[in-house]
Amino acid sequence: MPEDTNGLEEPCRKIMEPMQTTKNQMDAVGFDFGTTNSSVAFLNDASEVKLASFCSLGAQVESSRSVLYLEPFRTADGHRRTHAFTGPAAIERYLQAEEKGRLIQSLKSHLSSRSLTGTEVFGRRYKLEDLIARMLGDLRKHTATQSEKPIRYAMVGRPVRFVGADTPEDDDFAVVRLREAFAIAGFERVDFELEPIAAACAYESTLDHxxxxxxxxxxxxxxxxxxxxxxxxxxxxxxxxxxxxxxxxxxxxxxxxxxxxxxxxxxxxxxxxxxxxxxxxxxxxxxxxxxxxxxxxxxxxxxxxxxxxxxxxxxxxxxxxxxxxxxxxxxxxxxxxxxxxxxxxxxxxxxxxxxxxxxxxxxxxxxxxxxxxxxxxxxxxxxxxxxxxxxxxxxxxxxxxxxxxxxxxxxxxxxxxxxxxxxxxxxxxxxxxxxxxxxxxxNEFTSVAHGLALRAAEALREIS
Ligand SMILES: Nc1ncnc2c1ncn2[C@@H]1O[C@H](COP(=O)(O)OP(=O)(O)OP(=O)(O)O)[C@@H](O)[C@H]1O
Ligand SMILES: [Mg+2]
Known part of the structure; x- marks a missing residue:
């Protein structure tokens, strides 16, 4: 599992992830990587859906802004490197910084674009997949500390039609790139579900008919x-x-x-x-x-x-x-x-x-x-x-x-x-x-992740 993504370093102490407890145990999450906000949901031991929570501006919230903030720094021996902050920490750091680095958002909107392969930041080129992986990896580790289980499998939401996609091939291309970003972020297995179907599963769980x-x-x-x-x-x-x-x-x-x-x-x-x-x-x-x-x-x-x-x-x-x-x-x-x-x-x-x-x-x-x-x-x-x-x-x-x-x-x-x-x-x-x-x-900001967690549990039952 990569410690950092292609030179995008974690700014502070690394998050300690829970150790694997049971052999072959697969812990699944529903992962809604949104253009603006991302949410992750998991099932607890009582099979109830729980949403990972995040601290944003002093409040606990159930979604994290899909933003990345990159800031250059020099190592003790004078090498130029880049710190990467994600989610609420990215915004806080950006607002505090005297010399502004690069704040990047809406990365999901570029997944279908064959001409946008990445971007240059502080003289170094980063692939779009690496930038997205940096956010996904932090969300995975953050959720693992709350679910108290390592996370290797995700049911991931995808739009019916990605931004900028003109053909089904463009959508397929976007999914391949998103899959690659999840692999870089340390997920061993990923399946995709359409976001509105995931929302339907969340709504379905409230029905008695x-x-x-x-x-x-x-x-x-x-x-x-x-x-x-x-x-x-x-x-x-x-x-x-x-x-x-x-x-x-x-x-x-x-x-x-x-x-x-x-x-x-x-x-x-x-x-x-x-x-x-x-x-x-x-x-x-x-x-x-x-x-x-x-x-x-x-x-x-x-x-x-x-x-x-x-x-x-x-x-x-x-x-x-x-x-x-x-x-x-x-x-x-x-x-x-x-x-x-x-x-x-x-x-x-x-x-x-x-x-x-x-x-x-x-x-x-x-x-x-x-x-x-x-x-x-x-x-x-x-x-x-x-x-x-x-x-x-x-x-x-x-x-x-x-x-x-x-x-x-x-x-x-x-x-x-x-x-x-x-x-x-x-x-x-x-x-x-x-x-x-x-x-x-x-549940405007969480219904998709909630439904994805339910779909993930269904998929795991089918696998085992
Ligand atoms: N009260 C509001 N009125 C209008 N727009 C709102 C309101 N609250 C949030 N939004 C808009 O909702 C959008 C974010 O919604 P949401 O978190 O569901 O998107 P996302 O899941 O990140 O994106 P996508 O599903 O397209 O990948 C933003 O454009 C935001 O400005
Ligand atoms: Mg969404």
């Missing part, structure tokens, strides 16, 4: 749907392939909504619609590709190059609204991508609760901030910005029902889960089609 259900799992990267028959009767007689009527999915969810907020709300305040005088013509002050990098906040650090700096310096001199360009420059130079992302999340969360919200974002200067944005926004505006995404989601559900030949009236219940299922416009798609009284929701 059989139902035909539609599951909608809306995460950070993907929206996934499954139509299936579940319940105690199905479990008693044994699941058959006919119980699964179909799956569908689209590679967009919460991250795509965040990108829309940046494009429609934040970028204009930082000059994306502003013009600059060039000879006697008016032209866009800053090229669009600079703003495209803002939409993926962790790409912001890629804008700290000489080329981008030259473009922005000249734009500030010629722009009709130089203050907006100054704010854009401050955002990039102060490396405030994470803080910007947090502010975007805040306004999005608020719009899930209220009809109106205020987007607030300022730099760290207490007296004369260069960035000081306070922009009111309504839920209606937000819904107009994400209209194309909502349409894509609706089309995916329509396609699932049509392919399965199921009329919406035949669906007994709709179970909505995943963090983006809190978005009222997402819920409305189902309320309009199925009626409010048929909708159930809950």
């Amino acid at each position: 059989d139902e035909l259900i539609l599951i909608g799992d809306f995460g950070g990267g993907t929206s996934d749907f499954s139509l299936l028959r579940v319940g105690p009767g199905v479990l008693r007689r044994g699941r058959t392939p006919q119980d699964l009527l179909g799956n569908s999915g689209v590679g967009l969810a919460g991250d795509a909504f965040d990108a829309r907020i940046i494009r429609k709300l934040v970028s204009p305040a930082l000059g994306s619609d502003s013009e600059a005088r060039s000879l006697n013509k008016l032209l866009p002050a800053v090229p669009a590709w600079i703003y495209a990098n803002l939409e993926r906040w962790h790409y912001l650090s890629f804008l700290r190059t000489n080329n981008a700096r030259e473009i922005l310096k000249s734009a500030r001199i010629r722009a009709l609204e130089p203050k907006k360009i100054e704010a854009l420059i401050a955002l990039i130079e102060e490396d405030l991508g994470y803080q910007l992302h947090q502010a975007v999340q805040q306004v999005k969360f608020e719009l899930s609760r209220s009809d109106t919200a205020e987007f607030c974002f300022r730099d760290s200067s207490p007296v004369h901030p260069v960035i000081d944005l306070r922009i009111p926004v309504t839920r209606m505006e937000f819904e107009a910005w994400i209209a194309d995404d909502l349409q894509a989601i609706e089309n995916s559900i329509e396609q699932l029902l049509n392919t399965a030949g199921i009329h919406p009236r035949a669906v007994d219940r709709v179970f909505l889960t995943g963090g983006s299922s809190f978005v009222p416009a997402v819920r409305r798609i189902f309320e309009t089609r199925f009626g409010k009284d048929r909708i159930r929701s809950g």
Whole structure:
């Protein structure tokens, strides 16, 4: 088992893993490696599902942010090495650091991309699988200390359609890479289950009768749907392939909504619609590709190059609204991508609760901030910005029902889960089609891991 992943070292004392107790004993977990949050569930000795808990900002939570923070350091003999922090520790370390290292998130979204094999950090190239493995390995060890058993086998969730996957081959490619990351992280055996089916298993465990259900799992990267028959009767007689009527999915969810907020709300305040005088013509002050990098906040650090700096310096001199360009420059130079992302999340969360919200974002200067944005926004505006995404989601559900030949009236219940299922416009798609009284929701951040643990136990029974 690797002590560290390709030079990404553990920053502090290594976690002591429990020793193997029984020969041939396989301890299984349900592992939901999410685009934004990851959860791991295991069965205790009484066969109850338990979720690994994590300490985040002083509170115990049942999911861990899928983030990696890389920080360079020098060994006593002068060699350059990289410390890797994961989950809540990554965020804490990033926020404390005077000299910022690289904070990386949404790595799952790159798994289907054949052109993205890895990234260069502090002069060394890392494979995507190694970066992901670093997070998986920490989660495995952390869970092992709580379940008090070594963990060698995982039932891992996968989306129906990975972000950026155009064909089933792209999805297969993503699964191969994810499997490789789990192997690097020290898992001896891994099986995959579709995330919405896992959520269905969690929902099924609450039922006292059989139902035909539609599951909608809306995460950070993907929206996934499954139509299936579940319940105690199905479990008693044994699941058959006919119980699964179909799956569908689209590679967009919460991250795509965040990108829309940046494009429609934040970028204009930082000059994306502003013009600059060039000879006697008016032209866009800053090229669009600079703003495209803002939409993926962790790409912001890629804008700290000489080329981008030259473009922005000249734009500030010629722009009709130089203050907006100054704010854009401050955002990039102060490396405030994470803080910007947090502010975007805040306004999005608020719009899930209220009809109106205020987007607030300022730099760290207490007296004369260069960035000081306070922009009111309504839920209606937000819904107009994400209209194309909502349409894509609706089309995916329509396609699932049509392919399965199921009329919406035949669906007994709709179970909505995943963090983006809190978005009222997402819920409305189902309320309009199925009626409010048929909708159930809950355990938004843990139902997939819970269901995966149940599937893992089923799979182990089949193996032995
Ligand atoms: N109250 C809320 N309103 C709107 N969006 C929310 C809310 N709470 C969380 N989210 C969004 O939910 C997403 C994270 O959900 P979740 O943890 O289910 O995703 P994930 O499992 O990591 O991603 P995926 O399943 O796509 O791999 C983020 O985009 C987050 O901004
Ligand atoms: Mg998820």
